[in-house]
Amino acid sequence: MVNDLKDILIDNGISPSYHRLKIYEYLAQNKTHPTADMIYEEVIKQIPTLSKTTIYNTLKTLSEKGLVSSITIEDNEVRYDADMSFHGHFKCLDCGILYDIELDQMSIDKRLSISRKIQGHHITERQVYFKGICKKCHK
Amino acid sequence: MVNDLKDILIDNGISPSYHRLKIYEYLAQNKTHPTADMIYEEVIKQIPTLSKTTIYNTLKTLSEKGLVSSITIEDNEVRYDADMSFHGHFKCLDCGILYDIELDQMSIDKRLSISRKIQGHHITERQVYFKGICKKCHK
DNA sequence: TATGACATGTGTAATGATTACACTTTTGTA
DNA sequence: TACAAAAGTGTAATCATTACACATGTCATA
Numbered sequence: 430m431v432n433d434l435k436d437i438l439i440d441n442g443i444s445p446s447y448h449r450l451k452i453y454e455y456l457a458q459n460k461t462h463p464t465a466d467m468i469y470e471e472v473i474k475q476i477p478t479l480s481k482t483t484i485y486n487t488l489k490t491l492s493e494k495g496l497v498s499s500i501t502i503e504d505n506e507v508r509y510d511a512d513m514s515f516h517g518h519f520k521c522l523d524c525g526i527l528y529d530i531e532l533d534q535m536s537i538d539k540r541l542s543i544s545r546k547i548q549g550h551h552i553t554e555r556q557v558y559f560k561g562i563c564k565k566c567h568k
Numbered sequence: 569m570v571n572d573l574k575d576i577l578i579d580n581g582i583s584p585s586y587h588r589l590k591i592y593e594y595l596a597q598n599k600t601h602p603t604a605d606m607i608y609e610e611v612i613k614q615i616p617t618l619s620k621t622t623i624y625n626t627l628k629t630l631s632e633k634g635l636v637s638s639i640t641i642e643d644n645e646v647r648y649d650a651d652m653s654f655h656g657h658f659k660c661l662d663c664g665i666l667y668d669i670e671l672d673q674m675s676i677d678k679r680l681s682i683s684r685k686i687q688g689h690h691i692t693e694r695q696v697y698f699k700g701i702c703k704k705c706h707k
Numbered sequence: 708t709a710t711g712a713c714a715t716g717t718g719t720a721a722t723g724a725t726t727a728c729a730c731t732t733t734t735g736t737a
Numbered sequence: 738t739a740c741a742a743a744a745g746t747g748t749a750a751t752c753a754t755t756a757c758a759c760a761t762g763t764c765a766t767a
Binding site: 502 | 658686691699
């Protein structure tokens with residue numbers, strides 16, 4: 430598993446330092462869409478000298494190379510996701526959990542996920558998100 | 569025009585103070601998706617004593633009452649839009665302009681815009697956005 | 708018209724995620 | 738072993754937003 434991730438880093442032109450590998454590994458194994466701070470709090474358990482700047486630097490690198498997407502829904506936090514398949518998100522305004530939303534179920538046209546252009550503009554990134562109260566909190 | 573907007577405020581349970589009316593008027597007449605700061609810089613020309621806190625308070629009120637939507641695409645800025653019809657946005661990473669995107673053209677299923685529930689969660693807000701380089705900047 | 712209570716607006720200070728930057732450590736190669 | 742480049746660290750700065758205490762405006766009633 431870890432070796433797979435290491436190869437993915439190498440294949441994408443990122444030298445697989447221990448820090449980068451652990452951060453990427455955490456994101457690949459936790460589908461919780463953590464913030465930079467959440468990642469820091471967890472990964473520091475394995476790397477006690479870890480700096481928060483390293484978290485930001487690494488996330489920026491992973492993001493630029495297309496291995497991780499940054500999800501901006503609220504202006505006061507960015508969430509990170511190692512699942513690069515096209516899907517949407519639902520954020521519960523009560524508990525804060527970010528759920529994945531399969532957009533196929535919404536019959537979203539394939540064009541939304543694959544088109545490189547829209548109204549003449551060149552697309553590099555796309556997001557679909559919802560906010561509200563989740564199933565659990567609604568009771 | 570101004571009277572129409574005044575009525576809209578009243579109909580939505582917002583007492584139409586001069587400040588609120590001017591801020592709402594600015595948003596209704598400018599389709600530029602301004603930030604709080606941009607609104608402040610413009611409206612202060614008409615109300616020299618205007619405070620930025622009033623901008624934030626008013627935007628919060630308008631947003632809560634459903635007269636304005638706040639668009640979060642980048643984590644360091646929130647844009648505001650008085651056009652409450654369902655549409656997407658495209659942000660140019662070069663010039664920063666936010667374009668409206670008609671989602672009908674993308675054959676987005678009507679369900680995306682009207683459904684109240686998704687995977688059991690109760691939806692109160694939805695956004696579709698794209699990032700990239702716009703037509704003008706791409707040359 | 709005066710009074711008083713509540714709504715609205717102001718200005719400054721605090722917050723907090725992110726970034727800038729200078730310095731330190733690690734890595735890989737000769 | 739030495740050295741240059743890459744990677745990581747820690748502190749300080751940034752900046753949009755929010756908190757909060759005080760000031761002003763509004764409006765109903767006496």
